[in-house]
Amino acid sequence: MSLNQKEQSLIQDLQEQEKLCIQKYTRYVEQAHDQELKNLFDTLRENEINHYKALEQLKKDSTTQPDVKHLDAAKYCPKSTYTSESNSREKEDDAYLCTDSIATEKMISTSYNEDLFQFSSTVVRDTLNQIQTDEQNHGEMIYKYKTANGMA
Ligand SMILES: [Fe+2]
Numbered sequence: 001m002s003l004n005q006k007e008q009s010l011i012q013d014l015q016e017q018e019k020l021c022i023q024k025y026t027r028y029v030e031q032a033h034d035q036e037l038k039n040l041f042d043t044l045r046e047n048e049i050n051h052y053k054a055l056e057q058l059k060k061d062s063t064t065q066p067d068v069k070h071l072d073a074a075k076y077c078p079k080s081t082y083t084s085e086s087n088s089r090e091k092e093d094d095a096y097l098c099t100d101s102i103a104t105e106k107m108i109s110t111s112y113n114e115d116l117f118q119f120s121s122t123v124v125r126d127t128l129n130q131i132q133t134d135e136q137n138h139g140e141m142i143y144k145y146k147t148a149n150g151m152a
Protein backbone atom coordinates (compact mmCIF):
# COMPACT_ATOMS: atom_id res chain seq x y z
CA MET A 1 0.00 0.00 0.00
CA SER A 2 1.42 3.38 -0.94
CA LEU A 3 0.64 6.83 0.40
CA ASN A 4 -1.96 8.95 -1.37
CA GLN A 5 -1.18 12.48 -2.47
CA LYS A 6 -2.47 14.13 0.66
CA GLU A 7 -0.46 11.76 2.85
CA GLN A 8 2.64 12.37 0.78
CA SER A 9 2.32 16.12 1.23
CA LEU A 10 1.79 15.76 5.00
CA ILE A 11 5.01 13.74 5.23
CA GLN A 12 6.72 16.34 3.08
CA ASP A 13 5.62 19.11 5.43
CA LEU A 14 6.88 17.17 8.46
CA GLN A 15 10.20 16.77 6.70
CA GLU A 16 10.39 20.54 6.23
CA GLN A 17 9.88 20.96 9.96
CA GLU A 18 12.56 18.38 10.70
CA LYS A 19 14.90 20.20 8.36
CA LEU A 20 14.31 23.39 10.32
CA CYS A 21 15.15 21.53 13.55
CA ILE A 22 18.37 20.20 12.00
CA GLN A 23 19.35 23.71 10.84
CA LYS A 24 18.47 25.23 14.19
CA TYR A 25 20.50 22.73 16.22
CA THR A 26 23.42 23.01 13.81
CA ARG A 27 23.49 26.76 14.53
CA TYR A 28 22.88 26.33 18.24
CA VAL A 29 25.83 23.93 18.60
CA GLU A 30 27.95 26.86 17.38
CA GLN A 31 26.15 29.55 19.36
CA ALA A 32 25.93 27.88 22.78
CA HIS A 33 28.63 28.96 25.25
CA ASP A 34 28.48 25.95 27.55
CA GLN A 35 30.08 22.73 26.23
CA GLU A 36 27.43 20.62 27.96
CA LEU A 37 24.72 22.45 26.04
CA LYS A 38 26.67 22.15 22.79
CA ASN A 39 26.79 18.39 23.35
CA LEU A 40 23.05 18.27 24.00
CA PHE A 41 22.21 20.23 20.85
CA ASP A 42 24.53 17.98 18.86
CA THR A 43 22.77 14.86 20.19
CA LEU A 44 19.37 16.34 19.32
CA ARG A 45 20.58 17.30 15.86
CA GLU A 46 21.62 13.68 15.20
CA ASN A 47 18.20 12.50 16.31
CA GLU A 48 16.41 14.98 14.01
CA ILE A 49 18.47 13.66 11.10
CA ASN A 50 17.25 10.18 12.00
CA HIS A 51 13.64 11.49 11.93
CA TYR A 52 14.16 13.09 8.55
CA LYS A 53 15.49 9.81 7.15
CA ALA A 54 12.64 7.80 8.68
CA LEU A 55 10.12 10.09 6.93
CA GLU A 56 12.05 9.75 3.68
CA GLN A 57 11.77 5.99 3.98
CA LEU A 58 8.02 6.17 4.60
CA LYS A 59 7.56 8.15 1.41
CA LYS A 60 9.21 5.32 -0.52
CA ASP A 61 7.74 2.40 1.39
CA SER A 62 4.88 2.89 3.85
CA THR A 63 4.64 -0.81 4.74
CA THR A 64 7.98 -1.21 6.51
CA GLN A 65 8.61 0.38 9.88
CA PRO A 66 11.69 2.62 9.73
CA ASP A 67 14.27 2.34 12.46
CA VAL A 68 13.62 5.26 14.81
CA LYS A 69 16.43 5.75 17.31
CA HIS A 70 15.15 6.91 20.69
CA LEU A 71 16.89 9.07 23.24
CA ASP A 72 16.19 8.25 26.86
CA ALA A 73 15.32 11.50 28.62
CA ALA A 74 15.09 9.70 31.98
CA LYS A 75 18.80 8.79 31.76
CA TYR A 76 19.92 12.30 30.85
CA CYS A 77 21.74 13.93 33.79
CA PRO A 78 23.34 17.19 32.62
CA LYS A 79 26.17 18.63 34.69
CA SER A 80 25.67 22.17 35.95
CA THR A 81 27.79 24.94 34.54
CA TYR A 82 25.78 27.90 35.81
CA THR A 83 24.38 28.49 39.28
CA SER A 84 20.96 29.92 39.99
CA GLU A 85 22.68 33.06 41.36
CA SER A 86 24.81 33.72 38.30
CA ASN A 87 23.62 36.41 35.94
CA SER A 88 26.26 36.24 33.24
CA ARG A 89 25.67 37.19 29.64
CA GLU A 90 26.64 33.62 28.66
CA LYS A 91 23.98 32.14 30.88
CA GLU A 92 21.38 34.52 29.53
CA ASP A 93 22.29 33.61 25.93
CA ASP A 94 22.22 29.88 26.62
CA ALA A 95 18.90 30.16 28.45
CA TYR A 96 17.41 31.88 25.40
CA LEU A 97 18.59 29.05 23.10
CA CYS A 98 16.96 26.53 25.44
CA THR A 99 13.64 28.37 25.64
CA ASP A 100 13.51 28.78 21.89
CA SER A 101 14.33 25.09 21.32
CA ILE A 102 11.62 23.94 23.71
CA ALA A 103 9.09 26.07 21.81
CA THR A 104 10.18 24.43 18.55
CA GLU A 105 9.92 20.93 20.03
CA LYS A 106 6.45 21.70 21.34
CA MET A 107 5.35 22.90 17.91
CA ILE A 108 6.68 19.90 15.97
CA SER A 109 5.32 17.49 18.56
CA THR A 110 1.85 19.01 18.01
CA SER A 111 2.24 18.60 14.24
CA TYR A 112 2.98 14.89 14.61
CA ASN A 113 0.07 14.43 16.97
CA GLU A 114 -2.40 16.10 14.64
CA ASP A 115 -1.07 14.66 11.38
CA LEU A 116 -1.01 11.02 12.38
CA PHE A 117 -4.83 10.99 12.52
CA GLN A 118 -4.85 11.52 8.76
CA PHE A 119 -3.06 8.31 7.81
CA SER A 120 -4.67 5.00 7.02
CA SER A 121 -1.50 2.93 7.50
CA THR A 122 -0.80 1.54 10.98
CA VAL A 123 2.91 1.49 10.20
CA VAL A 124 2.88 5.21 9.42
CA ARG A 125 0.77 6.08 12.47
CA ASP A 126 3.05 4.06 14.67
CA THR A 127 6.17 5.69 13.27
CA LEU A 128 4.78 9.21 13.66
CA ASN A 129 3.74 8.34 17.18
CA GLN A 130 7.27 7.17 17.99
CA ILE A 131 8.79 10.34 16.55
CA GLN A 132 6.35 12.45 18.51
CA THR A 133 7.50 10.74 21.71
CA ASP A 134 11.05 11.59 20.70
CA GLU A 135 10.18 15.26 20.32
CA GLN A 136 8.68 15.24 23.81
CA ASN A 137 11.88 13.64 25.08
CA HIS A 138 13.91 16.37 23.41
CA GLY A 139 11.84 18.99 25.21
CA GLU A 140 12.30 17.15 28.50
CA MET A 141 16.07 16.92 28.08
CA ILE A 142 16.37 20.65 27.41
CA TYR A 143 14.15 21.35 30.39
CA LYS A 144 16.42 19.18 32.54
CA TYR A 145 19.41 21.17 31.36
CA LYS A 146 17.63 24.42 32.28
CA THR A 147 16.74 23.10 35.73
CA ALA A 148 20.32 21.89 36.40
CA ASN A 149 21.62 25.34 35.45
CA GLY A 150 19.25 27.50 37.43
CA MET A 151 17.38 28.69 34.34
CA ALA A 152 13.97 27.13 34.87
FE1 LIG B 1 12.45 15.46 15.01
Ligand SMILES: [Fe+2]
Pocket residue numbers: 021044048105134135138
Ligand atom coordinates in the same frame (compact mmCIF):
# COMPACT_ATOMS: atom_id res chain seq x y z
FE1 LIG C 1 13.15 17.33 18.32
